[in-house]
Amino acid sequence: MWSRLLAVTCAVLLLTTQSLAGAKEEIAALAPSGLVLVLDEQGNELVAHNADKSFGPASVAKIVTAWLAMEVLGGDYRFKTRFYLDDDRVLYVRGSGDPFLVSEELALLASRLIKLVGDKPFGGIVLDTSYYPAGLRIPGIEDDNEAYNAPNAAFAANFNTIHAVRRGKTVKSAEKQTPITPLAIAQFRARGPAGRGRISLPQNDPAVGARYAGELLAAFIAKEGGSVEGEISVGLVADGLVPVYVHRQSRDLAEILTQMLIGSNNYIANQIFLEIGAHRLGGPVSLEKSLQVAGDLLAEHGLEDAVVLEEGSGISRGNRFTAHGLAKLLHHFAPHADLLRKSRAGSRYKTGTIPGVRTLAGYAATSNHGLVRFVISLGGKTGKTRFRLLRAIERGL
Numbered sequence: 001m002w003s004r005l006l007a008v009t010c011a012v013l014l015l016t017t018q019s020l021a022g023a024k025e026e027i028a029a030l031a032p033s034g035l036v037l038v039l040d041e042q043g044n045e046l047v048a049h050n051a052d053k054s055f056g057p058a059s060v061a062k063i064v065t066a067w068l069a070m071e072v073l074g075g076d077y078r079f080k081t082r083f084y085l086d087d088d089r090v091l092y093v094r095g096s097g098d099p100f101l102v103s104e105e106l107a108l109l110a111s112r113l114i115k116l117v118g119d120k121p122f123g124g125i126v127l128d129t130s131y132y133p134a135g136l137r138i139p140g141i142e143d144d145n146e147a148y149n150a151p152n153a154a155f156a157a158n159f160n161t162i163h164a165v166r167r168g169k170t171v172k173s174a175e176k177q178t179p180i181t182p183l184a185i186a187q188f189r190a191r192g193p194a195g196r197g198r199i200s201l202p203q204n205d206p207a208v209g210a211r212y213a214g215e216l217l218a219a220f221i222a223k224e225g226g227s228v229e230g231e232i233s234v235g236l237v238a239d240g241l242v243p244v245y246v247h248r249q250s251r252d253l254a255e256i257l258t259q260m261l262i263g264s265n266n267y268i269a270n271q272i273f274l275e276i277g278a279h280r281l282g283g284p285v286s287l288e289k290s291l292q293v294a295g296d297l298l299a300e301h302g303l304e305d306a307v308v309l310e311e312g313s314g315i316s317r318g319n320r321f322t323a324h325g326l327a328k329l330l331h332h333f334a335p336h337a338d339l340l341r342k343s344r345a346g347s348r349y350k351t352g353t354i355p356g357v358r359t360l361a362g363y364a365a366t367s368n369h370g371l372v373r374f375v376i377s378l379g380g381k382t383g384k385t386r387f388r389l390l391r392a393i394e395r396g397l
Contacts, residue, residue: 034376037051037375038372039327051375058359059264059359060361061312062312073279075336076252076254081098081249086238089122091122094130094155095154097131100268102159103179104177111224116245121226121227122229125217138270138313140313145199150200153210157216161198161200164184164196171185256268261339269314274287274312301332305325308320308321314354327373357378358377360390367395367397374393
C-alpha cells in the first residue's frame with residue numbers, strides 16, 4: 001500500500017514539475033525580453049523571467065493607490081461635500097475632492113438639498129475650491145483635451161470632463177442623465193471633436209471646471225423645482241456660516257476603488273491619492289503630503305525602494321517598481337483582491353498601458369498552486385501578449 005501511495009505521489013510531482021517546466025518554456029517563448037514573476041502563496045518563486053529589472057508600472061500603480069486608500073481611509077470611507085446659505089440665500093459649496101460627483105450623484109444631492117432648504121430661489125452659487133491649491137499639478141497629466149488628462153479638483157462633475165455631441169455649431173449632451181449647460185457648449189465648441197466625444201476641462205484655469213460643476217448643480221436644482229437667480233462664481237465660504245447640508249457620497253470607498261480599478265480612471269486615482277495625504281496630515285491636499293504618507297506606509301513593509309511613486313494613477317513615467325516589490329505588495333493587498341477585474345478562469349488582475357509599456361499584475365488561478373501572485377511587464381505594442389502569458393500561467397501552473 002505504501003509503495004503504491006509513494007508511486008502515485010512521485011507521479012503527481014513529476015507531472016507538476018513537467019507542467020511547470022513547460023509553462024516556463026512557453027513564457028520565455030512568448031516574451032523573451034519581457035519581465036514575468038510568479039510567486040506561490042508562501043512566496044516561493046515559480047517563474048522568474050528577467051525579474052530583476054525595474055519597470056514602469058503604468059496603471060498597475062493603481063493597485064498601490066487602492067492598497068494605500070484601504071490602509072488610510074478604509075473601505076467604508078465616504079467623501080463629503082458641504083453646503084451653506086447666507087442671509088441673501090446665496091448657496092456656498094465647499095468641495096472636498098469627491099471623485100464620483102457624476103450626474104446621478106448631483107441629481108440625488110440636489111433633491112436632498114431642496115427638501116432641506118426649500119425651493120425658494122437661490123441668490124447665486126459660490127464654489128469654494130480652496131481644499132485643492134490653485135497651483136496643484138500631477139506629474140504625467142498633460143494640458144490637453146484628452147479625458148484621461150482631466151485636472152484634479154476640489155469640486156468637479158463627471159470626472160472633470162464633458163461628454164457631448166457636436167454637429168456644426170450645435171452641441172448636445174451625449175448622456176441622457178446629463179443636462180447640457182452654456183459653459184459645456186462653449187467648451188465643446190472650442191475644444192471638442194466633430195461628432196461624439198469626451199474632453200477634459202482645461203488645466204490652466206481650474207475655475208472653468210468648478211463653474212461647469214456649478215452649472216450642472218443649478219440644472220439639477222431646477223429639476224427639483226428650485227432655481228438660481230444670481231451668478232455662479234468661485235470664492236470662499238463666508239465667515240460664520242455653518243453647513244445646512246452635508247452630502248455624503250452614495251458610494252463608499254470600496255465601490256469607488258472597484259470602479260477606479262476596472263475603468264482605470266486616472267482622475268479618480270489621483271483624487272483618492274490626494275485624499276490619503278490630507279486625511280492623515282490635514283488639508284488642504286498636496287502631492288507632497290500624499291507622497292510622504294505613501295512613503296511611510298511602504299517603508300513599514302520594507303518597500304520604500306521597491307515601489308517608487310510620483311503620483312497615484314500610473315500616468316507618470318517617474319513611477320518605478322521592482323517585480324518582487326510589487327509581488328510583496330500584492331501579498332498585503334490580497335484581502336482586497338475582489339476589487340480587481342476577474343478573468344474567465346477566476347484570476348484577478350489590473351492592466352497598465354502607456355506608449356511603449358504594457359503591464360499586467362494580480363492573482364492567477366492555477367490548477368496545481370491555487371491562487372498565485374504574478375507581475376508582467378512588456379515593451380512595445382504587446383497588449384495581447386500580456387493575456388497570453390496570463391493564460392500560460394493559469395494552464396501551466
